Amino acid sequence: MMICTALVFFMHLGFSFLEIGLTRQKNTVNILFKNFFVITIGLLLYAIGGFNLMYPGFEDGSLGIFKFAGFGIAAPEGGMDFGYADGGYTWWTDFLFQGMFAATAATIVSGAVAERIKLSSFMLFAILYVGLVYPIVGSWKWGGGFLDQWGFYDFAGSTLVHSVGGWAALIVIYFLGARIGKFDENGKPQALLGHNIPLASAGVLILWLGWFGFNGGSVLSADPTLTSLTLVTTCLAAAAGGIAAALFSNILYKNYDLTMFMNGVLGGLVGITAGADQMGPMDAIFIGVIAGVVIVLGIALIDRLKLDDPVGAVAVHLICGIWGTLAVGIFGELASFKQLMIQLAGIGIIGAFSVVSAVGLILAVKAITGGSLRVSKEEELKGLDLTEHGMDAYADFRLNQH
Amino acid sequence: MMICTALVFFMHLGFSFLEIGLTRQKNTVNILFKNFFVITIGLLLYAIGGFNLMYPGFEDGSLGIFKFAGFGIAAPEGGMDFGYADGGYTWWTDFLFQGMFAATAATIVSGAVAERIKLSSFMLFAILYVGLVYPIVGSWKWGGGFLDQWGFYDFAGSTLVHSVGGWAALIVIYFLGARIGKFDENGKPQALLGHNIPLASAGVLILWLGWFGFNGGSVLSADPTLTSLTLVTTCLAAAAGGIAAALFSNILYKNYDLTMFMNGVLGGLVGITAGADQMGPMDAIFIGVIAGVVIVLGIALIDRLKLDDPVGAVAVHLICGIWGTLAVGIFGELASFKQLMIQLAGIGIIGAFSVVSAVGLILAVKAITGGSLRVSKEEELKGLDLTEHGMDAYADFRLNQH
């Protein structure tokens, strides 16, 4: 579990590399700053309140918000040893593992809004979303709330982590508008090329590594059978997603598209996340293949909707998150019509809550920061690194202007 | 074991970084695409057939090819718990660990053939080599086949993984020919400089990290004594290999050559792999030192033979793989003349089979894809990123033409 926590932490490097690699060099420092902010503030918020908000009742009913950090009773009975929650891990590990998850939700948003959001707007939104929305939704299922009692199944967070982040990403990019130049005067989408493909692809491999911890750790014990099965389904879905997306985009666009390959891998990973412990190898491959196809179509759909998502976060995390959650009702041990309906209900309820919350928060942020969520046109063209940070990510290199 | 699997997976990032770092920017996307292809297709092929091809008899004799993936009996008796194979790991873990190894063999080829092979040719060759040759060779030793019965010793694959990949690399670069500009009109080798040394050296450190899993995991249990000894010998051989290569190349060429240092580390790692659990610390240092010297000479030899291996894959994986396999008969617990002869026999048989298979496959690939294995002269000069992928790895940077 502790190792899994380390791997989930390391996913933040993966997200950072992916996001900066797929965007332009002039916004690199800004994206990195946002990522550092999300990890650090996410952990602190989770320590101060989120952990207790998400697991409100706790074993003896005596833990409330703000208690983890030492205001009040520090830990539940037995929380300090392996006996805790029958899971073979300690309360501290649980906190850290869940805290790393919490930060992930905000990181998903960070990628989608890159290259045009005001830093202060983003920071405020991230604080509110990670501090409130994520733990409230989490409490409905992982905190033993009503969705858990209905039988909604989401093993490691296709919906609770990825969709929750994905919905927020969708809402914020809708309010934010597209980057200058993303759509030409006829509304045709243009490619704003990523500036560092090696780092982007490293990001994907680091994320895949992190998923060993994300899904492996979600077994919440060292049960070797289940954990190893989970890793096998995770890796096969990733592989199948990548190959399917590469093949399908090759058929559609007659091109060996590395970005699609990478997004297919991520789509497969998000897709398997909801049911990684319930699937056999062939189930995992099917889920991955469908995720790979869905990714290619999803990215085209976002463009069609005139939305601008520089890193494909909505297609990867929201659309494949929904697909993965549904897949629990279609493939594997739990497959049944009734389960599928429960999954649909969970997706709908969490989606509605996430959308409403995100809209509310974005309007609140707009009101608080006074006016625009995005930087001025001049700042956007010049790049946020210089205008928000007075810094150049690659000072010694000559750069192309665009 | 599961953590080791994660580390072995992570080696693919190491290989990617090493390969792109030591080649030119115009072929970066192409190399990354090949690496993504190798990992994903490697896992899928191993799931569909390779695993059962490699471990054919299995415990109850009932498992055949195609059965892992769910066509037939899913798992051996007891395979699902720690009791499996007396090794303290599960059948699923075993599959994933071995599947990651399988993909490694193809990755070794990927580096050597970089910057001029047609993507389609490479993909076809990789499928056939990983899907067939690697598991057949593996079955002779790790599947309990005749080499195992002879007493051939190859702890974690100096021969079974590295040489098998290295032989293929040698054969393919022979058929492929050198990159344009590698040898001048007098046949003198020219340096075609790598474009990103930081990523190359990161690749080496990531590979070293991966070797903790590669060798550590090959103990195939959590026996603390043997595993920790293995990590000590692995690290000391890597350190000794690096220092020896740096020193020896400094004596020969009066230069502090970072690339030689890095290749020396890799050579030491490959060299210790066959006997990492049989050596003491001083043995490991000796093996590493010799590997470091061998690397420097090996790279010069490849040049002398007018072969073009952009990343030094043949010297590192084939030559040091042979050295490491021999070293089992010279140093450590198993050292004896008889063992040395057995090691030689194993090297010879596997080498002959790998060479013959690689030649056969390369001719088959030539026939299937119709004609040339390599891209046209124009495409090579322009770079494969633009011609095969329509993409630029570093869109925002100004580049030197060459």
Next chain:
Amino acid sequence: MMICTALVFFMHLGFSFLEIGLTRQKNTVNILFKNFFVITIGLLLYAIGGFNLMYPGFEDGSLGIFKFAGFGIAAPEGGMDFGYADGGYTWWTDFLFQGMFAATAATIVSGAVAERIKLSSFMLFAILYVGLVYPIVGSWKWGGGFLDQWGFYDFAGSTLVHSVGGWAALIVIYFLGARIGKFDENGKPQALLGHNIPLASAGVLILWLGWFGFNGGSVLSADPTLTSLTLVTTCLAAAAGGIAAALFSNILYKNYDLTMFMNGVLGGLVGITAGADQMGPMDAIFIGVIAGVVIVLGIALIDRLKLDDPVGAVAVHLICGIWGTLAVGIFGELASFKQLMIQLAGIGIIGAFSVVSAVGLILAVKAITGGSLRVSKEEELKGLDLTEHGMDAYADFRLNQH
């Protein structure tokens, strides 16, 4: 423990990325060469002598210097199994874990002296400092020496690793002088911009990951309560350090400074290292916040003193190392006036010894290498990559001259 060792090893990639990212492209290969040298020679020296120098008495009193590597008795009674030192790990693991620590001390120096030290001078200094000073100091506490008997507490090396490296860094940069252009004719410090911020920030995240191993492994057992608590305090201190440094520098300089954010994270990590197992979550946050403020002031102080530390190593490792060691007497389980005095005494004694040793060694190195520690003015302007290594880190990119 073995996994922690792997993570501590991986910190060397973090240091490499951080150092090259924060310096200029023309010295990249040189820095990487130094890092490879430090890891490899560090391990070899520790095998040949350091390990036995640091743990001299050992269990049966029969182990002396040079014995680990096979000259004499190879291992203590029971050292080969989990019973060793009641710690649940083996003698081999212990060696490797400690060996990785030893190399860290020299790496800290490597960053501070970057861009102007002669490679040969650095290599000689590193050999002597890692081979002698580090293990002698270590023996006083971790080898059961007099500081240990006084009750000096340094859990994972705020003083024994970070300050020992930091003092050496301070002394060497004093003797070495500033880089050309660092201070203008009026003595005003100038920014010599780092050339690759993505790699620098990746370095910080990799170091943070490594700290999971550094502090987690220093529990020296798999005690789940203590280990998980340690990881929680480590992460919270890092998060608090980062946020505090970003906020404080924003107040002082009206800028969102990513470099300060990153150094704040590192400062928090160094600060918690001495007492990571003695603190509660709120203690860790306080320690981190103070470390974050200290970092910002420390970096300004170094500039004020006309010292040139390109990566902020002195502020991070020395100043925050001192702070963390003091914090053990102020926060957490051990807090008392008496403990604070003992901590002060330890800091003073180790500081004095480190300073005296570093001065002695630097004079010895000067005498041996004949004259100047630094490269010539021409070489410095041209960059060490070309002049010491005949190599370019980014051959295909057009570069800005400065």
